[in-house]
Amino acid sequence: VFDSLNTTYANFKSNFAKRLSAEGPVASSPITTRWQQSQTRDLSAYSLGEEPSTVDLPESSGSVLKITSEKDTLTPGSFNEPLKTPIKGSSETLNSAPCFCKATCAVDRGWKENDSSKGQKCLNQPSVTQKVFQQLNGKMQLCERSQCVWKGCRNGVREESFYFKRFNDVKYSKTQPEVKIHLTGLRNDYYLNILDWSLQNLVAIALGSAVYIWNGEDHDRIENIDLGSTCNYVSSVSWMKDGACLAVGTSEGEVQLWDVVTKKRLRNMLGHLSVVGALSWNHCILSSGSRLGRVYHHDVRAAQHHVGTLCHKQAVCSLKWSPDGRLLSSGCSDGLLSLWSHDPGASTKSQPLKVIPQSTAVKAMDWCPWQSTVLAVGGGMEDGCLHMLDLNARTSIQTPSTNSQICSLIWLPKTKEIATGQGIPKNDVTLWTCPTLSRSGGFFGHTGRVLHLALSPDQTQVLSAAADGTASVWKCY
Incomplete structure (x- = not known):
């Protein structure tokens, strides 16, 4: 060998x-x-x-x-089952078209691998017969419950339905998600960051080699950006805070900027040699991290965009600039959480301000919106704990082990909580109070690990996307 x-x-x-x-x-x-x-x-x-x-x-x-x-x-499928990736020019097709379901949707927990031939599509969803690089003609549209035959969208028992429950509610009340979304083509990849919700209330999610964009207020005006001719799949997305500019990372190592209003590519920034799995904005500086451990700083205003480089020994899983823009946190697959100062001209020899070892890969990570020196980190399967780090006080609080993989994490400023998307056995979204980190509620119903979470600009809704091909919009306040 x-x-x-x-x-x-x-x-x-x-x-x-x-x-x-x-x-x-x-x-x-x-x-x-x-x-x-x-x-x-x-x-x-x-x-x-x-x-x-x-x-x-x-x-x-x-x-x-x-x-x-x-x-x-x-x-x-099973844990050891290989995932076959469709190839460009092949006769296989990948129908990457989400559709919405406004009504209450129940999940069929009896999914089995040999049931795939029965089909789980929506009747309104058009079929796609083109090759993979022409796969993105499907439309994103609402589907009514009475017409939908997607598995998991049929009427079911209340205990099996999608619901949100507050643990401290004496009446034990349950509320259903506001919107249910079917996602065909969502990659079950722990290391990608393919969901983001902008301050202009636009939602972007990558499905295969396309990015679907829609209005987060009424879930209408669905558009898509097709990158099928230039990449195998989209590996990361991130909205610029001002305007309708979307940064897109690809499996080919490219970082592209798109104007989603005109649906035109503004520029293509090369440099990475592998999958760009993480993106983070700091005003006009865009930081991108790749599977080869490189973090590049791009000044999107300059013709020579590459203005700095940081190095990890293994794959970069996550990147987050602090709210005040002074610190960049980067998570690596070798379990190292690194903190870097704001230095766009950093060279490959630059050293991080601090390195915090973790027991597993650092992917679920986010800064506190109201305390710029507080960082929340979710542990993987070998850890399963939520950690809250106060860098100024040099203190750390952690939860007992959840016995599951924490795949995603966001802060909820209105309720002073943290939401974590988790894997087996529950595949739920758990809410934690701050700073005590005690369980306060959760969103239930997904049958696959909750890979991505996004918060609406008014901070009242959470969008969860899971490996089972479903996503839900939840009222969190």
Whole structure:
């Protein structure tokens, strides 16, 4: 077996040439560059559906999704089941079109892998028969409960329905989500950040190689940006605070800026050699992190956009600028949480202000909106705890283990709570009071891990997107 970690360049080059001549995979390459990725698209990817890489990504284990033809939809599979990634130019199709359901929706907890042939589509959802790079003709539209045959959107028992429950409510009342959304094509990848809600009340979510955008107030005027001709899939999205500019990271290592009003690409910023899984804005500085451990600072106003570089040893899972813009926190798959000063001209030799080791990959992470030195971090499967760090006081509070993977995290300023999206066994969104970090409620109903959370600009609604191909908008205040 070729050792991808302890090899000389000569041996690598010789082995790589033999593999190319035999039309074999290049997954053993120490570095997955963009030109190497084009060779690997004709092959089945790893269980995550990611580009081959030698970085250690332990937190990606868990339920995976099987992507089938337009007659089928996303189906939860077993833990060890590989995820086949459709390839450009192939005859397979990936129907990446979300649709909404206004009515109360119940989830069928009896999903089985062999039920995928029965279909879980919405009747209003158009079929897509084009090849993968032409996959995004589907429309995003409302579907009524009486017409919808999607599994999990049929009438069911109340205990199996999607609901929100406050633990401290004496009356034990339950409220249903305001909107239910079907997401076909959502990647079950722990390391991506593909959901964001802007201050202009626009929601963006990446499904396959397209970004779907709609109005978060009335969930209308659905648009999509198609990147299918330039990338395999979109790996991260982030709204600029002012205006309708959306930053998009791709599996090919590109960082693109889009004007969502005109649906025109403003610029394409190259530099990364692998998947761009994390983006974060600090005014006009956009920071991007890749699977190869590089964090690049881009000044979007300048022609020479690359103004700084930071280095990790393994994949960058998350990036967050503090509310005052003075500190950048970066989470890595090796379990290191690093804090960096505001220095756009940083070189690769720059050292972080502080490194806080964690027991698992640091992906779920966010700064407190009302205390700029307080940082919340969610632990992975080996940890399962929510940590709240006060950098000024040098104190740390943590919850007891949740016995699940914390995949996403946001603050709720109106209620002074933290919401965490979690994996098995409950696949729920848990609410925690601050600063005591005691459970106060939760959103229930997802059958896959809750990979992404987003907060509305008025701070009254939470959008949760899960690996089961569903998303829900919840009233949180």
